[in-house]
Amino acid sequence: MMAQRSPENEGPLTWIGNFPVYVSTALAGVHGLTLILTAVAMAAGAEGFLQAFVFSSQAVTKDYSLWQTCTYAFVHRPSYWLLLVELYLLVAFGKEIETYLGRKSFVKLYAGLLITPPLVLAAASWAGWPSIYWGSSALHFGIFVAFALLYPTAEILFSIQARWVALALLAINSLQCLALADYTSLTALGVDCIFACLIVGYFQGRFDRPERPVTSKVSPIRKYAPRQIETTDDDAVISIDPILEKISCNGMGSLNARERALLEKARAQLIAKDAEH
Numbered sequence: 001m002m003a004q005r006s007p008e009n010e011g012p013l014t015w016i017g018n019f020p021v022y023v024s025t026a027l028a029g030v031h032g033l034t035l036i037l038t039a040v041a042m043a044a045g046a047e048g049f050l051q052a053f054v055f056s057s058q059a060v061t062k063d064y065s066l067w068q069t070c071t072y073a074f075v076h077r078p079s080y081w082l083l084l085v086e087l088y089l090l091v092a093f094g095k096e097i098e099t100y101l102g103r104k105s106f107v108k109l110y111a112g113l114l115i116t117p118p119l120v121l122a123a124a125s126w127a128g129w130p131s132i133y134w135g136s137s138a139l140h141f142g143i144f145v146a147f148a149l150l151y152p153t154a155e156i157l158f159s160i161q162a163r164w165v166a167l168a169l170l171a172i173n174s175l176q177c178l179a180l181a182d183y184t185s186l187t188a189l190g191v192d193c194i195f196a197c198l199i200v201g202y203f204q205g206r207f208d209r210p211e212r213p214v215t216s217k218v219s220p221i222r223k224y225a226p227r228q229i230e231t232t233d234d235d236a237v238i239s240i241d242p243i244l245e246k247i248s249c250n251g252m253g254s255l256n257a258r259e260r261a262l263l264e265k266a267r268a269q270l271i272a273k274d275a276e277h
Contacts, residue, residue: 011103023103024094024143027110028087031136034074035083042078050075054134055118057125069118073136086140093147100150101203109199113142116195117188124187131184138185141173142192149200240266 012020041050052065055072059065076083098106117138121131147154148166156162170193177186243259 013103022095022098023106023110024090024098027094028091031074031076031083031087031090035076038076054132055121057118057122057129057131060118060122061125069115069122072118072134073114073139075134077135077137083136086136089140089144094143097143097146097150105203109146109196109203110139110143112195112199113139113192117191120191121184121187131187133184133188137173138188138192141169141189142196144169145193145196146200149197150204 012022013026014021038050041047053068053071053075055068056065060068094106094110097109101109118133121133125131145166148162152161152163154162157165170189173189174186177183177189240263243263
């Protein structure tokens with residue numbers, strides 16, 4: 001397990017067999033569903049229906065269509081291959097961020113990345129720069145930037161560290177937006193990157209960073225090599241980290257009877273300590 005667990009970590013939302021379903025996993029499922037709905041609507045010629053959910057600075061500032069500040073990211077562009085890459089970024093790296101920061105903090109990060117660009121674009125419309133924006137490319141790139149800030153030395157692509165991959169992708173995306181004169185997308189990209197830097201810096205001030213830089217390669221599917229657990233009744237809470245790692249990677253079903261008993265004992269100790277305070 002790469003992440004050092006935060007005090008706010010509440011674990012997965014649910015389990016599908018031995019597969020943990022995190023908030024990032026559920027969000028990827030929602031985006032996959034809206035991808036299908038967008039394709040069906042476009043095939044049926046219902047572009048007018050989709051426009052009600054696309055962000056329009058004029059609609060938000062004059063007609064108060066405030067829902068568009070959230071729904072724009074779920075109206076997907078026809079480049080579905082690129083969208084699959086975005087969803088991979090969300091599942092693979094969002095889980096690591098969620099495990100490190102905790103579920104609530106991850107939701108705050110995702111919500112901020114979602115609504116900050118349209119708020120900036122809406123403010124720009126009052127300065128005479130109307131804009132229309134849709135898609136989740138900047139949003140999910142912001143997730144990857146947040147991961148690269150938490151684990152800058154993690155090797156993720158041909159042994160290249162995350163920080164260099166993030167910088168390279170940022171340069172490529174920025175140049176593409178400039179070549180197409182797509183300044184709206186460029187603004188959204190820049191805003192999400194800045195927001196990711198600010199929010200990760202804030203959360204890192206609350207939690208301890210990993211003791212040493214992460215250099216292992218990142219994969220959404222990792223096998224867990226169990227460690228020997230030597231414990232006494234007094235240090236049961238301290239010694240459950242290997243069990244939590246095993247649950248995160250392989251699920252509750254991978255625990256043996258001794259590990260389940262130790263986990264339950266640690267939970268009882270934490271409840272007792274909370275009651276004392």
